[in-house]
Amino acid sequence: MSDAVMDSHDHDHHHGPAHKGFKRWLFTTNHKDIGTMYLIFALVMLFVGGAFALVIRAELFMPGLQIVSPDYFNQMTTMHGLVMVFMVIMPAMTGLANWQIPLMIGAPDMALPRLNNWSFWILPIALALIGSTLFIDGPGPNFGWTFYAPLSTTYGPPSTDYMIFAIHLLGLSSIMGSINIIVTIFNLRAPGMTLMKMPIFVWTWLITAFLIIAVMPVLAGAVTMMLMDRHFGTAFFEAGGGGDPVMFQHIFWFFGHPEVYILILPAFGVISEVIPTFSSKKIFGYRFMVYATASIAILSFVVWAHHMFTTGIPLAAELFFMYTTMLIAVPTGIKVFNWVGTMWRGALRFEPPMLFAVAFVILFTIGGFSGLMLSIVPADYQYQDTYFVVAHFHYVLVPGALFGIMTAVYYWLPKWSGKMYSHKLANWHFWLTVISLNLTFFPMHFLGLAGMPRRIPDYALQFTNFNAVATVGAFMFGLSQLVFVWLIISTVRSGKPTTPEVWESSHGLEWTLPSPPPYHTFETPPHVE
Amino acid sequence: MRWRSSLFLILTPLLTFAEQMPTINMTQGVTKVSRDIYDLHMTIFLICCVIGVIVFGAILYSIIHHRKSKGAVAADFHENATLEFAWTLIPFLILIVMAVPATRVLVSMRDASKPDVNIKVVGYQWKWQYEYLDQGISFFSSLATPLDQIHNKIKKNKDYLLDVDKPLVVPIHKKIRFLVTSNDVIHSWWMPAFGIKRDAIPGYIHEAWAVIEQPGMYYGRCAELCGADHGFMPVVVKAVTEVEYKKWIKSQHEAKKQSAAASNKKMTQDELMAEGKKAYDAHCASCHKATGEGMPPVFPALKNGLIVVGPADAQIKLVLNGVKGTAMQAFGAQLDDVTLAAIITYERNAWGNDNIGKKYKKMIQPSDIKAARSEGK
Numbered sequence A: 001m002s003d004a005v006m007d008s009h010d011h012d013h014h015h016g017p018a019h020k021g022f023k024r025w026l027f028t029t030n031h032k033d034i035g036t037m038y039l040i041f042a043l044v045m046l047f048v049g050g051a052f053a054l055v056i057r058a059e060l061f062m063p064g065l066q067i068v069s070p071d072y073f074n075q076m077t078t079m080h081g082l083v084m085v086f087m088v089i090m091p092a093m094t095g096l097a098n099w100q101i102p103l104m105i106g107a108p109d110m111a112l113p114r115l116n117n118w119s120f121w122i123l124p125i126a127l128a129l130i131g132s133t134l135f136i137d138g139p140g141p142n143f144g145w146t147f148y149a150p151l152s153t154t155y156g157p158p159s160t161d162y163m164i165f166a167i168h169l170l171g172l173s174s175i176m177g178s179i180n181i182i183v184t185i186f187n188l189r190a191p192g193m194t195l196m197k198m199p200i201f202v203w204t205w206l207i208t209a210f211l212i213i214a215v216m217p218v219l220a221g222a223v224t225m226m227l228m229d230r231h232f233g234t235a236f237f238e239a240g241g242g243g244d245p246v247m248f249q250h251i252f253w254f255f256g257h258p259e260v261y262i263l264i265l266p267a268f269g270v271i272s273e274v275i276p277t278f279s280s281k282k283i284f285g286y287r288f289m290v291y292a293t294a295s296i297a298i299l300s301f302v303v304w305a306h307h308m309f310t311t312g313i314p315l316a317a318e319l320f321f322m323y324t325t326m327l328i329a330v331p332t333g334i335k336v337f338n339w340v341g342t343m344w345r346g347a348l349r350f351e352p353p354m355l356f357a358v359a360f361v362i363l364f365t366i367g368g369f370s371g372l373m374l375s376i377v378p379a380d381y382q383y384q385d386t387y388f389v390v391a392h393f394h395y396v397l398v399p400g401a402l403f404g405i406m407t408a409v410y411y412w413l414p415k416w417s418g419k420m421y422s423h424k425l426a427n428w429h430f431w432l433t434v435i436s437l438n439l440t441f442f443p444m445h446f447l448g449l450a451g452m453p454r455r456i457p458d459y460a461l462q463f464t465n466f467n468a469v470a471t472v473g474a475f476m477f478g479l480s481q482l483v484f485v486w487l488i489i490s491t492v493r494s495g496k497p498t499t500p501e502v503w504e505s506s507h508g509l510e511w512t513l514p515s516p517p518p519y520h521t522f523e524t525p526p527h528v529e
Numbered sequence B: 001m002r003w004r005s006s007l008f009l010i011l012t013p014l015l016t017f018a019e020q021m022p023t024i025n026m027t028q029g030v031t032k033v034s035r036d037i038y039d040l041h042m043t044i045f046l047i048c049c050v051i052g053v054i055v056f057g058a059i060l061y062s063i064i065h066h067r068k069s070k071g072a073v074a075a076d077f078h079e080n081a082t083l084e085f086a087w088t089l090i091p092f093l094i095l096i097v098m099a100v101p102a103t104r105v106l107v108s109m110r111d112a113s114k115p116d117v118n119i120k121v122v123g124y125q126w127k128w129q130y131e132y133l134d135q136g137i138s139f140f141s142s143l144a145t146p147l148d149q150i151h152n153k154i155k156k157n158k159d160y161l162l163d164v165d166k167p168l169v170v171p172i173h174k175k176i177r178f179l180v181t182s183n184d185v186i187h188s189w190w191m192p193a194f195g196i197k198r199d200a201i202p203g204y205i206h207e208a209w210a211v212i213e214q215p216g217m218y219y220g221r222c223a224e225l226c227g228a229d230h231g232f233m234p235v236v237v238k239a240v241t242e243v244e245y246k247k248w249i250k251s252q253h254e255a256k257k258q259s260a261a262a263s264n265k266k267m268t269q270d271e272l273m274a275e276g277k278k279a280y281d282a283h284c285a286s287c288h289k290a291t292g293e294g295m296p297p298v299f300p301a302l303k304n305g306l307i308v309v310g311p312a313d314a315q316i317k318l319v320l321n322g323v324k325g326t327a328m329q330a331f332g333a334q335l336d337d338v339t340l341a342a343i344i345t346y347e348r349n350a351w352g353n354d355n356i357g358k359k360y361k362k363m364i365q366p367s368d369i370k371a372a373r374s375e376g377k
């Protein structure tokens, strides 16, 4: 199958992997192999992070302490957050970038293949470091994924240092990955593919990569300062030595806010590929989509203190951050309106990727609404640190970022594997997931408004009913994802062979290649008119 | 505002529904600020609802009418500059309309000038200290729910995890200024009925104020993760009339005198052990555990602990002054002589400690604590 593409090449060139077995994966520099490894890693970690979440939900099923101690509960919230952010969503997005960016811009591979190998293989090392804290003596990190000082410095358990080094490694991995993506996009585009002809997915990843390079070092700085405070006698975050605990939060959220856009922008890109295909139309307002993505990225650097409205920042700062935060609704709105504009008067086909994409648009918008509510500072004084916030960010991260990834898998898996999955199974997965996720997260809005703080292992009796509903929903959600795993395995093993185009009216360079694409592709660059 | 009242009119059924179900919506509270916040919350919520109806309506219409399976043919448009500018500009204008009242409320919330009563609120792992700055009264307020209810050994009562041993008492119709800070990690003092949530930051003071309009018991809680028992540090405020408030202040002054007198009495071993167990479970068990086994390596075990079975003076000093830079607080400022004597006696005799280190004093009297305090000064 590969001959068509490889013919013009020297015969001493490898047509397949250089090594066999485990060595193939350990030493690979092939973007497809590395993309696959990232995606599988993320899928496995989704179940690990999900298991932590289910411990949390099981404990919260009823009032009273039943399953874990409060301290272990705090370790679960910490691990759940860290794993989902750094070891599920980010690697999955990088996996998509690895597979798709070269295919979509007509490049033979990523520009820096060895760096690519290294950025992946750092991940399991970081995982081993942070995962070991659950097994060694004494508590693991137990201060939430935001690890505020001084709870994580003066009062942090010894295992905090493991977490600090794990975060250094994770930062290293994603910075190297991002450099690779930027270099690839700037240097390896096929002739004729100008920046404004690039697929939106590539655009969103380009902007995301710049965000990562800008803020991961800030996070590394924050954890290094923690390390200094813990062991080397500095007092960055301690008032007694002239420091300020709130400064930790400023530094953390200067990383943290762009980070949430790092998680969601590539998902925006996926949705912007899928909706046109299944509407049989071009994306509506391509230029505005690109500008909106860039504005979101720029604005994301000047909104960080909206996570800190109750910390006592000055009035002028509160006003500034309220206005900038409200402003972010404008470019985000443009995206949603443009997706709806793309669907409008199209010829819609509701195949599995489209189902996920439409659910994304609706449910992400609900998360956007609660975000807008949270930007109103006086109201935020009531919302802050309650389940309302938990509901908000789970609506933008689960039917947002995670659905973006699932949409991408449903859209491109037939291309990657050359095989089509069972639509029936995919529909089951979709409906089970959508129903259970709303069952889990919608009641959390009510809990938060009624006064339930986040990160508590036990609660007053008035919160019982909605917590029980959320727990049932969470277990349904977790089990539904087994359908997803089964679907992927059965497709790769025994799906029906599919065509190069896969979808009716699919558009873009990746669909000009055979399905599955040969090990090396676009060694002579295609021409884009 | 006209447009707002007409909006309210249209959505009255929805609103009354929301108001009658207090457990699904934000409380309106009992201060002007909390009501202003509630109004902002409902306004922005309604704006979101309206935008939602339009956007989701368009999606739904598309889903129903523009299906390929129904014979829809794709149109060819993919750009419309006017439309793009419109949906950039209109949301922008809506945001400005929203920002104006939000700014007004925020500015009023931050004005804590000219207070009638000043109360310092200090967060501790895991309880609150209230200090009446003008009256010289100070006390701790911690969870009243018994451990057995939390561990499902006995039935939970109605105010499970809501109630404290000693609520904050304040007068109504007076401007009360709260000065919020912390002794250890960051906490957050949250009283929904007043529209107040202020992070308690160690080393910094953070202001808030309230004029309460109705007498009653109000319930809140710590909102910022502050360690293991973050979920177990409620806030309770009892708002009373001015007359009752004065009476309460007087009774507090008298209680203080009585406890000073009690330091001189001699107690029996049984009295000390009984009182000690009660106080230990309330003040120490969250870290050192009711079994005395602690949670090593951070929270040391007291069962067979080096200090607890060693010389009494060292233990008294440690408990009075705490250990700087750790979660072990200076309990000298928190508990009176009788309680401390009882707790220390209990620790030295419980969990089999009475059989270890027998050469040291096992029974501590309130007068020992009093002596250690004056020695420390």
Ligand SMILES: [Cu+2]
Binding pocket: B123, B126, B186, B187, B188, B222, B223, B224, B225, B226, B230, B233
């Ligand atoms: Cu607290």
